[in-house]
Amino acid sequence: KQEVTQIPAALSVPEGENLVLNCSFTDSAIYNLQWFRQDPGKGLTSLLLIQSSQREQTSGRLNASLDKSSGRSTLYIAASQPGDSATYLCAVKYQGGSEKLVFGKGMKLTVNP
């Protein structure tokens, strides 16, 4: 079964810390992987998309890496701020023709001032 796992489910840190969010997937035959942010009661905002041929993508303070062989992706957040508090979701599009994204349950991040 194609699954995506995010551990831990929640994380609380003081402002200014550099953070690593983890995502693991069961099947290395992926098409791409996408990281999203979800604020309470809101939809999903796309943060970064990594194609299967790429190793990492960067946007501002965010950097996402992809290691297909180990079935892992990490989202690195530099110098965390209270405004980064949200739930972060990892989603994988697997090869095989399906266009659907398979999501993890997300990780709730709280950055304390």
Place this chain on the structure above:
Amino acid sequence: GAGVSQTPSNKVTEKGKYVELRCDPISGHTALYWYRQSLGQGPEFLIYFQGTGAADDSGLPNDRFFAVRPEGSVSTLKIQRTERGDSAVYLCASSLTRGSGTQYFGPGTRLLVL
């Protein structure tokens, strides 16, 4: 330009009733997706449209759920004989085309079945 929009933002209905949820994708996006998100879970795929046709409806939980996209733009998700277990946030997403592009999500419709 405008993002993906969904209406209504909230819907409260009684068990057994029929509901329709609407999604307006980003203009020009040919691919449209419906997902369902229960509390504390990640979104789960329901159905994918490429143009007017449902290219993959493997995620629809049963035959009470149906979706259409008659003109290749707006889509409607229809739920018949609603059950309390249908309560969730229904999310719509669109992408420029099928393949490697980013899926852009709307704000969702929060459905509560009493």
